[in-house]
Amino acid sequence: MASLPDTFLAPKTWGQAYLPASGQVCPLPSIKLLLLPMSSIVIIDYGVGNIHSAMKGLKRFASDVVLSEDPAVIRAASALVLPGQGAFEAGMEGLRKRGLIDEVKNAGKSGKPILGICLGAQLLLERGHEFGDWEGLGFMQGEVVRFPALKNEKTPHMGWNSIHTPAAGLRPAGWKGTPLEGLKEGSEMYFIHSYILQPKNPEHVIAETTYGGLTFPSVIGTGNIIGCQFHPEKSGETGLQILKQFVEMAA
Protein backbone atom coordinates (compact mmCIF):
# COMPACT_ATOMS: atom_id res chain seq x y z
CA MET A 1 0.00 0.00 0.00
CA ALA A 2 2.66 2.50 1.05
CA SER A 3 4.62 2.01 -2.16
CA LEU A 4 1.73 2.98 -4.39
CA PRO A 5 1.81 6.42 -5.98
CA ASP A 6 -0.58 8.84 -4.34
CA THR A 7 -2.63 9.21 -7.47
CA PHE A 8 -3.53 5.57 -7.25
CA LEU A 9 -5.61 6.07 -4.17
CA ALA A 10 -9.19 6.85 -4.93
CA PRO A 11 -10.50 9.96 -3.20
CA LYS A 12 -12.69 9.02 -0.29
CA THR A 13 -15.69 10.59 -1.90
CA TRP A 14 -15.70 8.14 -4.77
CA GLY A 15 -18.58 5.75 -4.88
CA GLN A 16 -18.28 2.27 -3.48
CA ALA A 17 -18.00 0.87 -6.96
CA TYR A 18 -14.55 2.37 -7.35
CA LEU A 19 -13.20 1.65 -3.96
CA PRO A 20 -11.36 -1.63 -3.77
CA ALA A 21 -12.04 -3.53 -0.59
CA SER A 22 -9.38 -3.04 2.01
CA GLY A 23 -6.26 -5.08 1.31
CA GLN A 24 -7.31 -5.91 -2.23
CA VAL A 25 -5.65 -3.05 -4.04
CA CYS A 26 -3.93 -4.43 -7.08
CA PRO A 27 -0.41 -3.05 -7.37
CA LEU A 28 -0.36 -3.11 -11.18
CA PRO A 29 -0.36 0.48 -12.47
CA SER A 30 -2.37 -0.49 -15.55
CA ILE A 31 -5.37 -1.29 -13.36
CA LYS A 32 -5.44 2.40 -12.49
CA LEU A 33 -7.12 3.13 -15.78
CA LEU A 34 -9.89 0.70 -15.05
CA LEU A 35 -10.56 2.45 -11.79
CA LEU A 36 -11.07 5.84 -13.34
CA PRO A 37 -14.77 6.69 -13.42
CA MET A 38 -14.83 7.56 -17.10
CA SER A 39 -18.55 7.20 -17.57
CA SER A 40 -19.75 8.08 -14.15
CA ILE A 41 -22.59 10.34 -13.18
CA VAL A 42 -21.45 12.59 -10.39
CA ILE A 43 -23.90 14.12 -7.97
CA ILE A 44 -22.25 17.26 -6.74
CA ASP A 45 -22.02 17.33 -2.99
CA TYR A 46 -21.99 21.00 -2.04
CA GLY A 47 -23.54 20.83 1.36
CA VAL A 48 -27.13 21.73 0.68
CA GLY A 49 -30.13 19.52 0.81
CA ASN A 50 -31.12 15.99 0.24
CA ILE A 51 -28.96 13.94 -2.09
CA HIS A 52 -30.21 10.60 -0.89
CA SER A 53 -33.15 10.26 -3.26
CA ALA A 54 -31.27 11.58 -6.26
CA MET A 55 -28.56 9.00 -5.65
CA LYS A 56 -31.05 6.21 -5.13
CA GLY A 57 -33.09 7.24 -8.18
CA LEU A 58 -30.10 7.53 -10.53
CA LYS A 59 -28.68 4.23 -9.34
CA ARG A 60 -31.76 2.52 -10.64
CA PHE A 61 -30.61 3.36 -14.14
CA ALA A 62 -26.85 3.75 -13.96
CA SER A 63 -24.27 1.64 -12.21
CA ASP A 64 -21.70 4.41 -11.87
CA VAL A 65 -23.27 7.07 -9.72
CA VAL A 66 -21.06 8.79 -7.19
CA LEU A 67 -21.44 11.65 -4.80
CA SER A 68 -18.47 13.95 -4.74
CA GLU A 69 -17.15 17.40 -3.93
CA ASP A 70 -13.76 16.62 -5.43
CA PRO A 71 -12.98 18.81 -8.46
CA ALA A 72 -10.95 16.00 -10.05
CA VAL A 73 -13.82 13.55 -9.81
CA ILE A 74 -16.22 16.13 -11.17
CA ARG A 75 -13.86 16.83 -14.06
CA ALA A 76 -13.74 13.13 -14.93
CA ALA A 77 -17.52 12.67 -14.84
CA SER A 78 -19.54 12.07 -17.95
CA ALA A 79 -22.55 13.90 -16.53
CA LEU A 80 -23.29 16.04 -13.51
CA VAL A 81 -26.30 16.36 -11.28
CA LEU A 82 -26.64 19.51 -9.23
CA PRO A 83 -29.17 18.62 -6.57
CA GLY A 84 -30.26 20.84 -3.80
CA GLN A 85 -32.75 22.40 -1.62
CA GLY A 86 -32.33 25.62 0.20
CA ALA A 87 -31.30 29.16 -0.30
CA PHE A 88 -29.56 30.49 -3.42
CA GLU A 89 -26.77 32.11 -1.47
CA ALA A 90 -26.01 28.96 0.53
CA GLY A 91 -25.93 27.04 -2.74
CA MET A 92 -23.44 29.29 -4.51
CA GLU A 93 -21.39 29.61 -1.35
CA GLY A 94 -21.33 25.81 -1.03
CA LEU A 95 -19.93 25.55 -4.56
CA ARG A 96 -17.48 28.40 -4.06
CA LYS A 97 -16.04 27.03 -0.83
CA ARG A 98 -15.26 23.76 -2.56
CA GLY A 99 -13.74 25.46 -5.59
CA LEU A 100 -16.45 24.04 -7.81
CA ILE A 101 -17.94 27.05 -9.56
CA ASP A 102 -15.47 27.02 -12.43
CA GLU A 103 -15.53 23.22 -12.57
CA VAL A 104 -19.26 23.18 -13.15
CA LYS A 105 -19.13 26.11 -15.58
CA ASN A 106 -16.42 24.40 -17.60
CA ALA A 107 -18.26 21.10 -17.60
CA GLY A 108 -21.32 22.82 -18.99
CA LYS A 109 -19.32 24.62 -21.65
CA SER A 110 -17.64 21.38 -22.71
CA GLY A 111 -21.02 19.86 -23.48
CA LYS A 112 -21.33 17.57 -20.50
CA PRO A 113 -24.96 16.89 -19.60
CA ILE A 114 -25.91 18.73 -16.42
CA LEU A 115 -29.16 18.24 -14.56
CA GLY A 116 -30.09 20.81 -11.94
CA ILE A 117 -32.82 19.94 -9.48
CA CYS A 118 -34.78 22.56 -7.53
CA LEU A 119 -32.11 24.88 -6.09
CA GLY A 120 -29.70 23.23 -8.52
CA ALA A 121 -31.93 24.37 -11.39
CA GLN A 122 -32.07 27.89 -10.00
CA LEU A 123 -28.28 28.09 -9.82
CA LEU A 124 -28.14 27.51 -13.59
CA LEU A 125 -29.39 31.05 -14.15
CA GLU A 126 -27.42 34.28 -13.87
CA ARG A 127 -28.75 35.72 -10.66
CA GLY A 128 -30.74 34.91 -7.57
CA HIS A 129 -32.54 37.23 -5.21
CA GLU A 130 -33.03 35.13 -2.09
CA PHE A 131 -31.69 36.91 1.03
CA GLY A 132 -29.82 39.43 -1.15
CA ASP A 133 -28.56 39.49 -4.69
CA TRP A 134 -26.28 36.67 -5.80
CA GLU A 135 -24.51 35.59 -8.90
CA GLY A 136 -25.44 32.17 -10.28
CA LEU A 137 -23.71 29.85 -12.72
CA GLY A 138 -25.12 31.74 -15.68
CA PHE A 139 -25.72 28.93 -18.17
CA MET A 140 -28.84 30.77 -19.16
CA GLN A 141 -29.67 34.43 -18.93
CA GLY A 142 -32.26 35.28 -16.38
CA GLU A 143 -32.87 35.30 -12.68
CA VAL A 144 -34.55 33.64 -9.76
CA VAL A 145 -37.23 35.71 -8.09
CA ARG A 146 -39.63 35.26 -5.25
CA PHE A 147 -43.14 34.04 -6.03
CA PRO A 148 -45.23 37.15 -6.43
CA ALA A 149 -48.07 37.42 -3.93
CA LEU A 150 -50.76 35.04 -5.10
CA LYS A 151 -54.41 35.75 -4.68
CA ASN A 152 -55.75 32.43 -3.55
CA GLU A 153 -52.74 30.29 -2.90
CA LYS A 154 -49.98 30.06 -0.36
CA THR A 155 -46.25 30.03 -0.79
CA PRO A 156 -44.07 28.03 -0.66
CA HIS A 157 -45.55 26.23 -3.62
CA MET A 158 -45.47 22.85 -1.96
CA GLY A 159 -47.06 19.74 -3.31
CA TRP A 160 -48.00 17.94 -6.50
CA ASN A 161 -48.62 19.94 -9.62
CA SER A 162 -48.68 19.24 -13.33
CA ILE A 163 -46.20 20.17 -16.03
CA HIS A 164 -47.13 21.25 -19.55
CA THR A 165 -45.38 22.16 -22.77
CA PRO A 166 -45.15 25.96 -22.94
CA ALA A 167 -48.26 27.64 -24.24
CA ALA A 168 -46.14 30.11 -26.23
CA GLY A 169 -45.69 27.41 -28.86
CA LEU A 170 -41.94 27.85 -29.10
CA ARG A 171 -41.40 24.11 -28.82
CA PRO A 172 -42.97 22.56 -31.87
CA ALA A 173 -41.17 19.31 -31.10
CA GLY A 174 -42.51 19.32 -27.55
CA TRP A 175 -40.27 17.42 -25.19
CA LYS A 176 -38.64 15.32 -27.87
CA GLY A 177 -34.90 15.17 -27.41
CA THR A 178 -35.09 16.22 -23.76
CA PRO A 179 -35.21 13.99 -20.68
CA LEU A 180 -38.95 14.71 -20.58
CA GLU A 181 -39.53 12.86 -23.82
CA GLY A 182 -42.43 10.45 -23.63
CA LEU A 183 -43.95 11.97 -20.51
CA LYS A 184 -47.64 12.66 -20.61
CA GLU A 185 -48.75 16.27 -20.91
CA GLY A 186 -49.89 17.22 -17.42
CA SER A 187 -47.70 14.71 -15.60
CA GLU A 188 -47.73 15.36 -11.87
CA MET A 189 -44.50 16.29 -10.13
CA TYR A 190 -43.55 17.25 -6.61
CA PHE A 191 -42.71 20.91 -6.08
CA ILE A 192 -41.36 22.65 -3.03
CA HIS A 193 -40.07 26.18 -3.55
CA SER A 194 -40.66 29.83 -2.79
CA TYR A 195 -38.66 31.22 -5.70
CA ILE A 196 -39.19 30.78 -9.41
CA LEU A 197 -37.05 30.46 -12.50
CA GLN A 198 -37.21 33.41 -14.86
CA PRO A 199 -35.02 32.74 -17.90
CA LYS A 200 -34.83 35.70 -20.24
CA ASN A 201 -35.11 33.65 -23.41
CA PRO A 202 -38.53 31.98 -23.74
CA GLU A 203 -36.91 29.25 -25.82
CA HIS A 204 -35.18 28.07 -22.65
CA VAL A 205 -38.52 27.12 -21.16
CA ILE A 206 -39.09 23.41 -21.67
CA ALA A 207 -42.12 23.01 -19.43
CA GLU A 208 -44.32 25.25 -17.41
CA THR A 209 -46.65 24.93 -14.44
CA THR A 210 -49.50 27.03 -13.15
CA TYR A 211 -50.08 27.82 -9.51
CA GLY A 212 -52.40 30.38 -8.02
CA GLY A 213 -53.09 31.80 -11.47
CA LEU A 214 -49.39 32.27 -12.16
CA THR A 215 -47.74 30.28 -14.93
CA PHE A 216 -44.01 29.88 -14.47
CA PRO A 217 -41.21 27.79 -15.99
CA SER A 218 -40.90 24.42 -14.26
CA VAL A 219 -38.24 22.97 -16.55
CA ILE A 220 -35.61 25.09 -18.26
CA GLY A 221 -32.76 24.09 -20.49
CA THR A 222 -30.39 24.77 -23.30
CA GLY A 223 -28.42 22.12 -25.13
CA ASN A 224 -26.80 19.84 -22.60
CA ILE A 225 -28.09 21.79 -19.61
CA ILE A 226 -31.45 21.12 -18.01
CA GLY A 227 -33.02 22.22 -14.76
CA CYS A 228 -36.19 21.00 -13.07
CA GLN A 229 -37.82 23.23 -10.48
CA PHE A 230 -39.61 20.16 -9.11
CA HIS A 231 -37.98 17.06 -7.70
CA PRO A 232 -38.02 14.24 -10.26
CA GLU A 233 -36.50 11.98 -7.62
CA LYS A 234 -39.50 12.70 -5.37
CA SER A 235 -42.18 12.44 -7.99
CA GLY A 236 -42.83 8.72 -7.87
CA GLU A 237 -42.30 6.52 -10.89
CA THR A 238 -43.19 9.36 -13.29
CA GLY A 239 -40.35 11.53 -12.05
CA LEU A 240 -37.91 8.65 -12.21
CA GLN A 241 -38.57 8.49 -15.94
CA ILE A 242 -36.80 11.86 -16.27
CA LEU A 243 -33.77 10.57 -14.40
CA LYS A 244 -33.74 7.49 -16.60
CA GLN A 245 -33.69 9.57 -19.77
CA PHE A 246 -31.05 11.90 -18.41
CA VAL A 247 -28.87 8.87 -17.71
CA GLU A 248 -29.42 7.72 -21.26
CA MET A 249 -28.39 11.16 -22.55
CA ALA A 250 -25.21 10.86 -20.55
CA ALA A 251 -24.29 7.41 -21.80
Next chain:
Amino acid sequence: MKPRIIARLDIKGPNVVKGIHTEGLRVIGKPSDLARKYYQQGADELVVMDIVASLYGRSPDFDLMRSVADELFIPLTMGGGIQSVQDINNFLRAGADKVAINTYATRHPELISEAVKQFGSQCIVLSVEAKRTGSGPGSGPVRWEAYTDGGREHSGLDAIEWIKKALDLGVGEVLLTSVDFDGTRKGFDMELLAAVAAFAQVPLVIHGGAKDPKSLTQALKDGHADAVCCASILHYDEWTVENLKKGLEADGIPTRHVPSP
Protein backbone atom coordinates in the same frame (compact mmCIF):
# COMPACT_ATOMS: atom_id res chain seq x y z
CA MET B 1 -53.17 22.21 -6.31
CA LYS B 2 -54.19 18.78 -5.23
CA PRO B 3 -54.31 18.11 -1.49
CA ARG B 4 -51.74 15.74 -0.14
CA ILE B 5 -52.61 12.53 1.66
CA ILE B 6 -49.75 11.94 4.04
CA ALA B 7 -48.99 8.76 5.94
CA ARG B 8 -47.27 9.17 9.26
CA LEU B 9 -44.88 6.79 10.99
CA ASP B 10 -44.07 7.42 14.65
CA ILE B 11 -40.84 5.70 15.54
CA LYS B 12 -39.76 4.39 18.91
CA GLY B 13 -36.65 2.25 18.97
CA PRO B 14 -36.73 -0.04 15.91
CA ASN B 15 -40.50 0.08 15.49
CA VAL B 16 -43.37 2.11 14.19
CA VAL B 17 -45.67 2.67 17.14
CA LYS B 18 -49.03 4.30 17.63
CA GLY B 19 -50.94 5.35 20.69
CA ILE B 20 -54.02 7.27 21.64
CA HIS B 21 -53.55 10.87 22.79
CA THR B 22 -49.84 10.06 22.25
CA GLU B 23 -50.02 7.56 25.14
CA GLY B 24 -50.23 3.76 25.36
CA LEU B 25 -47.96 3.08 22.40
CA ARG B 26 -48.48 -0.14 20.48
CA VAL B 27 -45.99 -1.63 18.07
CA ILE B 28 -47.31 -1.53 14.50
CA GLY B 29 -44.40 -2.89 12.48
CA LYS B 30 -41.09 -2.28 10.81
CA PRO B 31 -40.58 1.28 9.50
CA SER B 32 -39.23 0.32 6.09
CA ASP B 33 -42.05 -2.20 5.52
CA LEU B 34 -44.72 0.35 6.32
CA ALA B 35 -42.99 3.02 4.24
CA ARG B 36 -43.02 0.72 1.22
CA LYS B 37 -46.62 -0.24 1.83
CA TYR B 38 -47.85 3.36 1.87
CA TYR B 39 -45.68 4.37 -1.10
CA GLN B 40 -47.22 1.56 -3.10
CA GLN B 41 -50.71 2.54 -1.94
CA GLY B 42 -50.16 5.97 -3.46
CA ALA B 43 -49.35 8.16 -0.44
CA ASP B 44 -48.33 11.63 -1.60
CA GLU B 45 -45.87 12.08 1.21
CA LEU B 46 -44.57 10.44 4.36
CA VAL B 47 -43.88 11.89 7.80
CA VAL B 48 -41.48 9.98 10.00
CA MET B 49 -40.97 11.11 13.56
CA ASP B 50 -38.78 9.74 16.27
CA ILE B 51 -41.22 10.47 19.05
CA VAL B 52 -38.92 9.79 21.97
CA ALA B 53 -35.71 11.46 20.80
CA SER B 54 -36.49 14.76 22.56
CA LEU B 55 -37.83 13.08 25.65
CA TYR B 56 -34.68 11.03 26.07
CA GLY B 57 -32.45 13.84 24.85
CA ARG B 58 -30.79 11.79 22.17
CA SER B 59 -30.33 11.73 18.42
CA PRO B 60 -32.65 9.64 16.29
CA ASP B 61 -31.39 6.50 14.62
CA PHE B 62 -30.32 7.93 11.27
CA ASP B 63 -29.66 4.49 9.79
CA LEU B 64 -33.23 3.57 10.48
CA MET B 65 -34.40 6.87 9.00
CA ARG B 66 -32.33 6.12 5.91
CA SER B 67 -33.90 2.68 5.63
CA VAL B 68 -37.27 4.38 5.40
CA ALA B 69 -36.05 6.84 2.77
CA ASP B 70 -34.73 3.91 0.74
CA GLU B 71 -38.25 2.70 0.12
CA LEU B 72 -39.67 5.87 -1.37
CA PHE B 73 -39.58 8.27 -4.26
CA ILE B 74 -42.01 10.69 -2.69
CA PRO B 75 -41.34 13.54 -0.29
CA LEU B 76 -40.38 12.75 3.22
CA THR B 77 -40.56 14.87 6.35
CA MET B 78 -38.50 13.72 9.29
CA GLY B 79 -38.23 14.92 12.83
CA GLY B 80 -37.39 14.12 16.39
CA GLY B 81 -34.92 15.69 18.78
CA ILE B 82 -33.68 18.45 16.49
CA GLN B 83 -31.53 20.94 18.39
CA SER B 84 -29.21 22.38 15.78
CA VAL B 85 -28.55 23.10 12.14
CA GLN B 86 -26.25 20.09 12.19
CA ASP B 87 -29.10 17.83 13.32
CA ILE B 88 -31.13 19.11 10.40
CA ASN B 89 -28.31 18.38 8.02
CA ASN B 90 -28.12 14.84 9.39
CA PHE B 91 -31.80 14.32 8.66
CA LEU B 92 -31.42 15.71 5.15
CA ARG B 93 -28.50 13.38 4.59
CA ALA B 94 -30.64 10.50 5.81
CA GLY B 95 -33.09 11.31 3.02
CA ALA B 96 -35.43 13.94 4.45
CA ASP B 97 -36.79 16.69 2.25
CA LYS B 98 -38.19 18.63 5.15
CA VAL B 99 -37.58 18.51 8.84
CA ALA B 100 -40.09 19.07 11.61
CA ILE B 101 -39.03 21.07 14.62
CA ASN B 102 -40.90 21.28 17.90
CA THR B 103 -39.50 20.82 21.39
CA TYR B 104 -36.16 22.60 21.19
CA ALA B 105 -37.55 25.50 19.18
CA THR B 106 -40.17 26.29 21.82
CA ARG B 107 -37.31 27.20 24.13
CA HIS B 108 -34.89 28.43 21.45
CA PRO B 109 -36.93 30.02 18.65
CA GLU B 110 -33.76 31.35 17.06
CA LEU B 111 -33.14 27.82 15.77
CA ILE B 112 -36.00 28.39 13.34
CA SER B 113 -34.49 31.53 11.83
CA GLU B 114 -31.06 29.91 11.60
CA ALA B 115 -32.53 26.86 9.92
CA VAL B 116 -34.57 28.92 7.49
CA LYS B 117 -31.52 30.96 6.55
CA GLN B 118 -29.48 27.83 5.94
CA PHE B 119 -31.98 25.53 4.24
CA GLY B 120 -34.81 27.74 3.02
CA SER B 121 -38.21 28.08 4.61
CA GLN B 122 -39.70 25.32 2.47
CA CYS B 123 -37.48 22.85 4.31
CA ILE B 124 -38.53 23.78 7.82
CA VAL B 125 -41.79 22.46 9.22
CA LEU B 126 -43.17 23.54 12.55
CA SER B 127 -44.61 20.55 14.33
CA VAL B 128 -47.20 21.65 16.85
CA GLU B 129 -48.73 19.32 19.38
CA ALA B 130 -51.76 21.26 20.52
CA LYS B 131 -53.76 20.24 23.56
CA ARG B 132 -56.99 21.85 24.66
CA THR B 133 -56.91 23.83 27.83
CA GLY B 134 -59.53 25.83 29.68
CA SER B 135 -62.37 24.72 27.47
CA GLY B 136 -64.52 23.60 30.38
CA PRO B 137 -67.78 25.33 31.28
CA GLY B 138 -67.25 28.90 32.42
CA SER B 139 -63.60 28.97 31.47
CA GLY B 140 -64.01 31.08 28.37
CA PRO B 141 -63.24 30.28 24.74
CA VAL B 142 -61.30 27.18 23.83
CA ARG B 143 -57.54 27.52 23.87
CA TRP B 144 -54.71 25.18 23.10
CA GLU B 145 -51.33 24.79 24.67
CA ALA B 146 -48.32 23.71 22.64
CA TYR B 147 -46.96 20.47 24.03
CA THR B 148 -43.49 19.10 23.50
CA ASP B 149 -41.51 15.87 23.79
CA GLY B 150 -43.95 13.82 21.73
CA GLY B 151 -47.04 15.38 23.27
CA ARG B 152 -45.98 14.72 26.86
CA GLU B 153 -44.64 17.97 28.27
CA HIS B 154 -46.07 21.44 28.73
CA SER B 155 -44.29 24.28 26.99
CA GLY B 156 -46.45 26.91 28.66
CA LEU B 157 -46.97 28.47 25.21
CA ASP B 158 -50.34 29.23 23.73
CA ALA B 159 -50.35 27.09 20.57
CA ILE B 160 -51.91 29.76 18.37
CA GLU B 161 -49.50 32.48 19.51
CA TRP B 162 -46.58 30.10 19.10
CA ILE B 163 -47.56 29.24 15.53
CA LYS B 164 -47.86 32.94 14.69
CA LYS B 165 -44.39 33.55 16.05
CA ALA B 166 -42.91 30.60 14.20
CA LEU B 167 -44.48 31.82 10.97
CA ASP B 168 -42.84 35.19 11.53
CA LEU B 169 -39.55 33.37 11.95
CA GLY B 170 -40.06 31.76 8.57
CA VAL B 171 -41.31 28.17 8.90
CA GLY B 172 -42.58 26.93 5.56
CA GLU B 173 -45.24 24.52 6.74
CA VAL B 174 -47.23 23.76 9.86
CA LEU B 175 -47.88 20.18 10.91
CA LEU B 176 -50.71 20.62 13.34
CA THR B 177 -51.39 17.70 15.64
CA SER B 178 -54.28 17.58 18.02
CA VAL B 179 -53.11 15.68 21.08
CA ASP B 180 -56.75 15.37 22.16
CA PHE B 181 -57.82 13.72 18.91
CA ASP B 182 -54.63 11.76 18.18
CA GLY B 183 -55.29 8.08 17.64
CA THR B 184 -59.00 8.39 18.36
CA ARG B 185 -60.19 7.91 14.77
CA LYS B 186 -63.14 10.22 15.42
CA GLY B 187 -62.35 12.96 12.92
CA PHE B 188 -60.06 15.98 13.15
CA ASP B 189 -60.25 18.81 15.67
CA MET B 190 -62.03 21.19 13.33
CA GLU B 191 -61.98 24.04 15.84
CA LEU B 192 -58.22 23.84 16.13
CA LEU B 193 -57.87 23.63 12.37
CA ALA B 194 -60.10 26.66 11.86
CA ALA B 195 -58.19 28.66 14.46
CA VAL B 196 -54.92 28.12 12.59
CA ALA B 197 -56.25 28.19 9.02
CA ALA B 198 -57.58 31.66 9.78
CA PHE B 199 -54.10 33.16 9.60
CA ALA B 200 -51.63 30.56 8.29
CA GLN B 201 -50.17 31.71 4.99
CA VAL B 202 -48.07 28.56 4.58
CA PRO B 203 -49.25 25.02 3.86
CA LEU B 204 -51.13 23.55 6.78
CA VAL B 205 -51.21 19.83 7.52
CA ILE B 206 -53.77 18.55 9.99
CA HIS B 207 -53.02 15.43 11.98
CA GLY B 208 -54.78 13.55 14.75
CA GLY B 209 -58.15 11.93 14.39
CA ALA B 210 -58.38 10.86 10.74
CA LYS B 211 -61.41 8.60 10.53
CA ASP B 212 -62.56 8.07 6.94
CA PRO B 213 -62.72 9.88 3.58
CA LYS B 214 -65.52 12.11 4.88
CA SER B 215 -63.34 13.33 7.74
CA LEU B 216 -60.62 14.11 5.22
CA THR B 217 -63.03 15.95 2.97
CA GLN B 218 -64.21 17.97 5.93
CA ALA B 219 -60.66 18.99 6.86
CA LEU B 220 -59.69 19.85 3.28
CA LYS B 221 -62.87 21.53 2.13
CA ASP B 222 -64.42 23.09 5.21
CA GLY B 223 -61.25 23.32 7.26
CA HIS B 224 -58.99 24.64 4.46
CA ALA B 225 -56.19 22.25 5.32
CA ASP B 226 -53.68 21.75 2.51
CA ALA B 227 -52.92 18.20 3.51
CA VAL B 228 -54.17 15.52 5.84
CA CYS B 229 -51.92 13.25 7.81
CA CYS B 230 -53.14 9.75 8.66
CA ALA B 231 -51.72 7.06 10.90
CA SER B 232 -54.06 4.75 12.82
CA ILE B 233 -56.61 4.19 10.06
CA LEU B 234 -53.77 3.09 7.77
CA HIS B 235 -51.83 1.13 10.37
CA TYR B 236 -54.87 -0.92 11.35
CA ASP B 237 -55.81 -1.43 7.70
CA GLU B 238 -59.18 0.24 8.07
CA TRP B 239 -58.36 2.22 4.96
CA THR B 240 -55.73 2.22 2.26
CA VAL B 241 -54.45 5.50 0.82
CA GLU B 242 -55.96 4.44 -2.48
CA ASN B 243 -59.41 4.00 -0.96
CA LEU B 244 -59.17 7.28 0.91
CA LYS B 245 -58.39 8.99 -2.40
CA LYS B 246 -61.34 7.29 -4.07
CA GLY B 247 -63.56 8.64 -1.33
CA LEU B 248 -62.17 12.15 -1.81
CA GLU B 249 -62.68 11.98 -5.56
CA ALA B 250 -66.28 10.96 -4.94
CA ASP B 251 -66.62 14.11 -2.85
CA GLY B 252 -65.31 16.19 -5.72
CA ILE B 253 -61.78 16.59 -4.39
CA PRO B 254 -59.22 15.70 -7.05
CA THR B 255 -56.23 13.69 -5.88
CA ARG B 256 -52.94 12.67 -7.42
CA HIS B 257 -53.29 9.58 -9.52
CA VAL B 258 -50.55 7.08 -9.21
CA PRO B 259 -49.83 5.53 -12.59
CA SER B 260 -50.08 1.80 -12.42
CA PRO B 261 -46.73 0.11 -12.89
